[in-house]
Amino acid sequence: MQNTEQLSSYHSMLDTYNTQDLVNAFVDDQANAVQAVQAAAASLAAAVDAAVPRIRAGGRLLYFGAGTSGRLAMLDCVELNPTFSWDKSRAVARLAGGDDAMNEAAEGAEDDEAAGATELRALAPTANDVVILVAASGRTPYVVAALQAARAAGALTIGIVNNPGSVIDALAEIPVVLDTGAEVISGSTRLKAGTAQKIALNSLSSAIMVRLHKVYGNLMVDMRATNNKLVRRALRLTVAASGATRTAAREALEACGYEIKTAIVVLCCRIDPGEARLRLAQAEGSVGSVVQSGKA
CATH class of the missing domain: 3.40.50.10490 (Glucose-6-phosphate isomerase like protein; domain 1)
Structure with missing residues (x-):
């Protein structure tokens, strides 16, 4: 049995x-x-x-x-x-x-x-x-x-x-x-x-x-901000990952269409959203790799 x-x-x-x-x-x-x-x-x-x-x-x-x-x-x-x-x-x-x-x-x-x-x-x-x-x-x-x-x-x-x-x-x-x-x-x-x-x-x-690099540290950086709760979560995640102010993080998210990964790279590497997306694509979506190379 x-x-x-x-x-x-x-x-x-x-x-x-x-x-x-x-x-x-x-x-x-x-x-x-x-x-x-x-x-x-x-x-x-x-x-x-x-x-x-x-x-x-x-x-x-x-x-x-x-x-x-x-x-x-x-x-x-x-x-x-x-x-x-x-x-x-x-x-x-x-x-x-x-x-x-x-x-x-x-x-x-x-x-x-x-x-x-x-x-x-x-x-x-x-x-x-x-x-x-x-x-x-x-x-x-x-x-x-x-x-x-x-x-x-x-x-x-x-x-x-x-x-x-x-x-x-x-x-x-x-x-x-x-x-x-x-x-x-x-x-x-x-x-x-x-x-x-x-x-x-x-x-x-x-x-x-x-x-597959959908997480940065232990942060859910590739989630979809599809409602007010998730928009607030996206802001918290971006602040935590980048160290930026809430104002700067919000501006970056808005400029990046609320793509959290892209916003983090924009803030950490001080580049525009288009360049951030390109670097992420080259790094197979790894925020850590892009941020580290951008600081080097």
């Missing part, structure tokens, strides 16, 4: 708990999710190192999943654009059952092998693409079929699963096994298995973006 399907020996009388003990049982069990991801950290690092050269060469991040796993994968995919200004065409998620399954469970769709393979092939994957396949069981037919099609196309396959020894664990080029074990509510992988998947997905995609 899969670890995620086993009966928990710790909470066999769960339905008799008082409310505080009930909440504590769920919250305390989440610590195991963190431990599972920590145990898989080396695999996540290997996935980042394998993915980055492909993405730099023009590849895409392609996410495939079903049910809770697929929704978490889609969430990670969608957030790359506002957080890192990542081109939407280079981060694509496919969920078993289609977009409607995001809002309404379509449990039967996970068994549709043909759909998994067809939807993967429809994206015309290349050897530079990175396919992230998420399935708690590690054997979801829709996801397995997408994995096989991705491998046939030569794409990098990263499998994120919660059961060691599963089909996806065996077939993925880089398996990331999050062995979270039995759930407080037996078999409900929306609990700590899902939590571990979210941590792993966040860590994987964020580390890739850091390696």
Whole structure:
């Protein structure tokens, strides 16, 4: 039996708990999710190192999943654009059952092998693409079929699963096994298995973006300032990165179309926005490289 399907020996009388003990049982069990991801950290690092050269060469991040796993994968995919200004065409998620399954469970769709393979092939994957396949069981037919099609196309396959020894664990080029074990509510992988998947997905995609120079120091310098809150955040980030006054930072941001990276280079190197963009392009978007060379 899969670890995620086993009966928990710790909470066999769960339905008799008082409310505080009930909440504590769920919250305390989440610590195991963190431990599972920590145990898989080396695999996540290997996935980042394998993915980055492909993405730099023009590849895409392609996410495939079903049910809770697929929704978490889609969430990670969608957030790359506002957080890192990542081109939407280079981060694509496919969920078993289609977009409607995001809002309404379509449990039967996970068994549709043909759909998994067809939807993967429809994206015309290349050897530079990175396919992230998420399935708690590690054997979801829709996801397995997408994995096989991705491998046939030569794409990098990263499998994120919660059961060691599963089909996806065996077939993925880089398996990331999050062995979270039995759930407080037996078999409900929306609990700590899902939590571990979210941590792993966040860590994987964020580390890739850091390696692609979307972050300067620990500052989110490539985000999109699309509302008032984010405009204020852009100003704070520009001040923190450049040491400029708020007035100077605001003027630079306005001159640069609220491109934070460009504004930082303008302020630190005392050049115009056009030259700042050129230098950033030559440095593959690395603010640190441009600033250091500008001070030399």
